[in-house]
Amino acid sequence: MREVGGVSGKSAVEALAGRLGRDLTAEGICLVAMGGATNVGKYLGMYGPRGRGLRVTGLCDAGEEDGFRRRLERAGLGSGLSRSDLEALGFFVCVADLEDELIRALGTAAVERVVEAEGELGSYRTMRKQPAWRASTAHDRLRRFIAAGSGRKIRYASLLVAALDLDRVPRPLDLLLDHLDSAGR
Incomplete structure (x- = not known):
């Protein structure tokens, strides 16, 4: 299970994966639009360590980072998480937002x-x-x-x-796809 903030994030990740010749479904990766990053706690509860135990990753906007971090900590994914810790867990922050x-x-x-x-x-x-x-x-x-x-x-x-030129993919999207690659294969 891989989650992104909303439908636009899901659309961007799917488009980028397609441009890279990746079939995420065939790789066993399911992208879910959460309806906004504020819903991450609900999805972590259903699919994360205390739910179905699936590996969950995500993408959020900078303004939602603190809430995202708190919900990850509540879900048992660490405490005192830094931005680097979030990335190591597979959660990536857009500078302002995806756009x-x-x-x-x-x-x-x-x-x-x-x-x-x-x-x-x-x-x-x-x-x-x-x-x-x-x-x-x-x-x-x-x-x-x-x-x-x-x-x-x-x-x-x-x-x-x-x-996009594929050598100019925004860092959060690039890292997310790399993480999906390491998690899905």
Whole structure:
């Protein structure tokens, strides 16, 4: 059992695995979207050491790291866990969030090309003209744009992964796939 924060994280991991020629199902790996990192305790209880005893890994945003850590400790996976300890256990933290990681890895110009290819450049341009977003960076506007639209986070997660150079995969995704490789084979 491998869990990720939400559906967009699951979509990104599946897309990256596919680009790497990996069939996670054939490797015995089941990705589960938890509906957000705040649900990690529930999933650890069901599948972790005190549940079915499965090896569980995950991905979370930096803002959820402390809660993630507390729930891992409550599940019996250690105490006083550092970020390095989390990674050794197979839990990886995105600097801000997954969208931030992907935008930084691609660069804003490449992300705008993906937005354009999706036929949403006009909507993005309208949003960036709004007073609240005029002074923001292109990075922050793109992050907001992707997060704001219904279903956009899920759709853009796989689209942005598809646009990545494989030598520029964001660290948390790269480490998660490496961990899945060592755990699943």
